[in-house]
Amino acid sequence: MKKRFTFILLIAIVLLANMSLVSADMHGWWADAAAPYAGATIRGVSESTPPSNYVADVLAAQFTELTGINVEFETTSWDQMYSKAINDMEANTGIYDFVYIEQDIIYSYLAQDYLVNLTQFAADNPDLAYEGYDESAFTSFADYFKNADGDLFGVPMEAFVKVYLYRKDLFEDADIMAAFEEEYGYPLAPAENFDQYRDNAMFFTAYGENMDMDLWGTTVQGSTGHPASTYEFLESIGPSFGLYNWGINLDAGSAMSANGGALDGDTAVEALTFWLSMLPYAPPEATSSTWDEVASSFAAGRAAQGWVYGENAAWIATDDSRSAVTGNVGVRLPVTAPGVIEAAEMGDGYIGYYDGGAFGVPHSSRNKEATLLWLQFIGQQSVQAEWAAAGARITHTATFDDPLIAEQDAKVDGYYTLLEEQGPLFAGAPPFPFHAQVREVIDPFIQRAILGELSPADALSQAAAAVDEELSRLGYGM
Amino acid sequence: MTISFRQRAWRLFVTYGFWIFTTIVTLLPIWWMFVVSMRSRVELFGRPNLSLSRFFVENYTNVLTDSTFQRYMTNSVVVSTSNALLVMVLALLATYALSRYKLTGRDNIFFWLITNRMAPPAAFLLPLYIMFTRTFRLGDWTLYDTQIGLILLYCVFNLPFAIWLLKGVIDGIPIELDDAAMIDGAGLWGVLRHVIVPLAAPGLAVTGILSWVFAWNEYLFAANLTSVQARTITTGLAEFVTVTGTNWGELAAMSMLTLIPSAIIVILAQRYIVMGLTFGAVKE
Amino acid sequence: MRNPRTGWLLLSPTLIILLLFGFAPFLYVLFVGFNQWNVFSADDGLVFNGLDNFRRLVFDDDFLHSVGLTARFAIFAIGSEVVLGFVLAQMLTRNFPGKSLFRIIHTLPLMVAPIAVGAIWRLLVIPGFGPVPFFLDRWFDLKYQIGSYPDQALWTSVIMDVWHWTPFVTLTMLAGLSAIPKEPVEQARVDGANRFQVFWYVTLPFLRPVLLTTVFIRIMDAIRTVDEVWMLAGGGPGTRFTGIYIWRVVFPRTDYGYGSSISLITLYLTIVLCWLLFIAISGRRKGEVE
Amino acid sequence: MQEQETSKGKKEINGFLPFYTNAFDRVFIGVVILIGIHLLWLRFMEPALPIEAATVISLVIGYIVVRRG
Known part of the structure; x- marks a missing residue:
């Protein structure tokens, strides 16, 4: 119970702090820009992860406070999130005004013209363009949500790399180190x-x-x-x-x-x-x-x-x-x-x-303007640090220098520094318009290799043949 | 037929031994779910310990104080109760019609009804999604994400089941009773109310209970055809499975909470369940 | 006196609902099943391709394998449920103190939502936190990992299904047994029939309608099982049943055309199987004395 | 189960099938056979003979079943 209370208190403090940070005229800008849409409700779907939950619990409330636009957040499981977003965009139903786009699926969505070009849309609606929001402030991760012209299709909301973790207490234990060196002839590291x-x-x-x-x-x-x-x-x-x-x-x-x-x-x-x-x-x-x-x-x-x-x-x-x-x-x-x-x-x-996701606007959304305001709100500099602290995600270059993150960084053995400095060594998923389709085709072969039913070479050659078949069926093949 | 004391003791021993064993097998998974629901996330891993080490109620309080959970719970109650009532009424009427009237091809209708329950749900979700979002539309209102949508949809698998169950029950009520009531001047509703319903009560009760349980437990349709407003409790369970770790404790706590209402209903209605599930075994 | 029109009127709400939410989607699936349609293909939209989907599925080893697996799952699960359910029901016809308590406890699994059943069993059987692999290893030195051994995954899902659905069978059997008149049984005893003969020649014929209807309903539900197994093992090798295979084709792979055609064939197989059972239940066989 | 009450005009006939059937049943059996033959044909016979042959065969069988089942 105590922990929960502390958590609520923390959110309250964060909320208050943010309220006071937002200066009076900023407050005015949001209210003015949102005036035509006040009372509207925008809906989004996302996986229930800590960054998403922070958006749903904290940022959405702040945004509603500022603009009078309600944000309804549907958090669900990973598989469900995809099928619901895809159904909505394919059937053009307009249930969602923003959807979570995992980095690897973005090229599939772009190929089907599912998403609104945010750069373009902001340029077309200068009244809605918030000055505190700057596309160039994002880390290189945002590049994976752009088209060939460099226009952005999703506001990055989380970004991670898959790292090598090890147990320091074991690797630095003197007895263990000695035992290892004795057995393998070189020091444990x-x-x-x-x-x-x-x-x-x-x-x-x-x-x-x-x-x-x-x-x-x-x-x-x-x-x-x-x-x-x-x-x-x-x-x-x-x-x-x-x-x-x-x-x-x-x-x-x-x-x-x-x-x-x-x-x-x-x-x-x-x-x-x-x-x-x-x-x-x-x-x-x-x-x-x-x-x-x-x-x-x-x-x-x-x-x-x-x-x-x-x-x-x-x-x-x-x-x-x-x-x-x-x-x-x-x-x-x-x-x-x-x-x-x-x-x-x-x-x-x-x-x-380089894994992560962004919020994008489906072409079928009926509240694109209000949603643009919302995405700019979560994409602005000032909300990033607390969000990063709550969700361990960083999408802005400047967030790395925030004292909150510097403090966290020491506790996680420099994970954030690694993300900042070595992040560009990682890459998003390949630009395939058929991501999930081909993954599903490869899946059974990898699984059978794990079970030992197929040797690695057999599994991969059969997988390659199956991929080719699927590609030609989809119209991307030879 | 005299049974010696030894034989009787042996028989008692076998009976209780058997039942205690069955009870342990039945309860073990539920007990484990309860134990997990009483553990924090860090305690879950490691050497499995089947005993309840302490009462860690945070999983329950977290779930219960969550307003989304409360909404899910309300939705589930509304959807399954309305569905059960609707199914009971419609199934009673339909079964009565199939049992008492000479309808062209009624055996075939009877069989066709049950084929509705056979459809593999995955592929049928797509047309249903389109119907829910586009076909049934009044201005901004659609069937998608509404309780009424789920209530009607659940009829697809509950109604055939209910009719199959009731058919035997109503066939078992002698048609002479209907005739007698009609001669006394009762109309159709009179017959239904004063003859059929009282005699078929156990069957109706079990129909209602099982429909309720099926609707309460349904997941796939609820997950795909609702969004925020009409989500049911089972879809809430899936939310705990996330990229950054499944929250098994809260998931187990929520499972326990979803089990309680149906368990209560079943305990209260135990007697009727057995009386009603005869599928027409009573022929005379 | 009984005007068929009134009958149709009584039946109409049911028919309307089922036509709308059952038959209309079926027509749509029927239509899509004859088309190539994957929203993420180069030219999306429906392209009529005649029998190509079906041509593909008769050679699709994954699909045929899934049908075989489903059949094994259904046979083993339903077979055990019927036997266990009958034994339990038989035990429950006797009177002994505490009977109703045992009966209530035994009914509990039926009330757990399938998705929760899957979650509980996953918690039971995944090494690392599940007690089952831990104790099997410690007591019997058995390696139990449903992720590594497809057969174990299949057996686990069978046992899970038995755990979940035996109570249903017990209840229907109990209802059936309690409806059997006493005289024929006693008469048979007097005539010197042994226990087995009484069961085979008296009890079983009386139970037949209940038995078949129960099996009928269980078969339908077992073939379309998705949530439980999905939650338990995700539909990997060993548990990739037809329902789950369809799910994977339709959702992650968004191959709507092919998914629809597989659904149609699955529905076809289910209907044929159930229809044969239905004929058996309704006793339309020749030479049968009703 | 009660005695089979056939509705007017629809006679249950006692053909070569091992159970009593009405017209709907026989059409149903015909369709089942049609689908089954087509699927088997696609798998085993298609390289030799085109699918239309399956259609012809199953229509003939279907006709026999409907008339004489």
Whole structure:
């Protein structure tokens, strides 16, 4: 109860602080601009995550206070969110005025002209353009929501990278370090390359077994009943080996090596083989784990190191009520094959997935003007810091320098610094207009490889063939 | 037939042994749900412990004090109760018609009715979505995200079930009773009210209860055809599954809370359930 | 005296609702099933493609496999439910103190929402927090991971379904048993029939309508099961039943045309199966003495 | 179950099918067979003979079922 009370108090303080920050004439601007739309209700759909919940609970209330426009927020599960948004935009029903766009689906939406061009729309309605909102203030992540002309189609609301987390208390324990060095002949450290990663994983799995601890050497997001496993392979493991864009050659419309694709190539097979070889060193729940169970396993102290989505880094490292490893979490860049980082620095590739989402306006919205005001409100500089603190997400370059974040940064072993400095090494999903379709096609093969029914090479060559078939069916193929 | 004391003791032992075992198997998952609902997120992982270590009621208070949860709960109550009532009335009329009138092809109608329950829901969601958002539209009002929409839609799988259940019950009521009432001057409504309803009461009760439970528990349609206003409690359950960790404690707490109303109804109506579920086994 | 018109009038509200919300969507699905339609294809919109969807599905191993899995699921689950339900109902016809308490407890699973059932069972069986794998490992040294072994996932969903739906079968059986007249049973006993003979020649024929109707309803519901299994295992290998396969094709893959045609075939198979059962229930077989 | 009461004009006939059927039942069986034959044809026979052959065959069977079932 106490915690809840503190939370409410915190929100109240944040609210009050924000009210006083907004100067009188700003207050006036919002009221004036929104005057024609006061009393209107705009509706949105989003996944129920901490950043979304902060928007729904805190920002929406502030916005309504300022403008008289009501914001109705539907939070739902990940699968539901997609089908509802797509149904709405496809059937042109106009239920939603703004939808959560996960970065990877944006190109599908753009290809179908589902979204309102926000840059254009603001330029066409100068009365509605708020001066405190600046598209150029966003981090490079916003680039993934732009079209070829650089016009923005979604206001970024969360952004993370998938990082390498490790348990500092284990990696810095003197006895453990000595034992490791004795066995492997070199000092224990967070992994820099895949061999070291494997050694660490083997060592800690054996250590957990000997000490009768529930401890394993790595996490694997290997759910056989969820696309999460395909995502981990294609977006985290693949790129770190140098397999980019899911191995699909968009120009040729093929995933086969014979046509310039790479999904059945040597790099892909090597990456999948390595990833699958980590399964014996992962906790037994790995084959049922999606991103959320991976984070929970790590937070429960069941893995010594692993690939964990960044949105979880903050709560794993700081939230006592959910995590058993607070204060012991180390954050590093994910392990990469030789040359991959250099290539990414040159702009020829990337080392992992720059994940996140934005709010966009469906073309079918009936309250586009009011929604534009709302999106500018959540996109402005002044609301970012508290939001970042509550949701561990950063979309503005300036937010990194905020004292609130600097304080958080120390607690999460420099995750925010890493995001700021190394963020550009990561990339959003490839610009496919058929994202979910092809993922669904690849899914069963990855799952069967996890189960050991198919060898990595067979799984990938069959997957590549199935992708080609789906691409030609969709009209993007050869 | 005299049974020795030993035989009787043995039989009693077997009976109770059997039932205690069944009870444990039945209750274990529910007990585990209760235990989980009493744990904080950090306690959930690790060596499973089946005993209740402490009363951590925050999961319940968080859910109960949430105004969205209260709205979901109200919606669920309204939708399932109205649906159950509607189904009882319509099914009674329809079954009576099928049982007493010589309608062309009534056996075939009877079978067609039940095929409505067979449709795989996924593909049928799309046309339903279009109907709900576009076809049934009055100005700005649509069936989408309304309680009435769900109430009518749930008839699609509850009505056939109810009619199948009631058919045997009403067939079992001798037609002579109707005739006698009619000779006494009762009209159609009189017959229904004074003959059929009292005699079919257990059947009607079980129809209502099961319709209520099915409607209360329905998830897919509710999740896809509502947005904010008419969401039901089962769709709320899915919200706890998120990218940053499923909140199992609150999910379990909410599951417990959704179980309570249906459990109460079933406990109160235990007797009728058995009396009503005969599917026409009583022929004489 | 009984004018069919009145009958139709009484039936009409039901027919209208079912035509609107059951039959109209069916017509739409029927129409879409003969089209190529994926909203994210290069040229979106419906393109009539004749029998191509069906041509694709008869060779679609995933679909055929899902039908096989569903059949196994339905047979094992419903078979066990009927046997267990009958035994439990038989036990409940006796009188013993505390009977109604046991009956109420036994009815509880029926009241849990399918999606919550899936969640509970997931909590029970996922290693790391579930007690089932933990104790199986400790006591029997069994590796139980539904994510790694498709067969275990299938069996888990069967057991989950049995847990959830046996009470329903028990209740209907109990109703059926309590409606059996006493005389034939006693007569058979007097004639020297043993227990099994009484069951086979007297009880079972009386139970037949209840039994078949119960099986009928369970088959329909088992074939379209989605929420529970979805929540439990997400429809990975071992649990990718037809209902879930359709769901994946229609929603994440947005392949509406193909999804509709699979739905039609699934509906077709369900209807044929149920119709045969219906014929059996309504006793229209030749040579049968009614 | 009660005795089968056939409504006027619709006779239940006792054809070669193993149960009593009315006109609707026989049309239904005809449609079921039609769909079944087409699906099997698509899977096994299509390379040899076009799908129209299946239609012809099932129409013939359907006719026999409706008239004499």
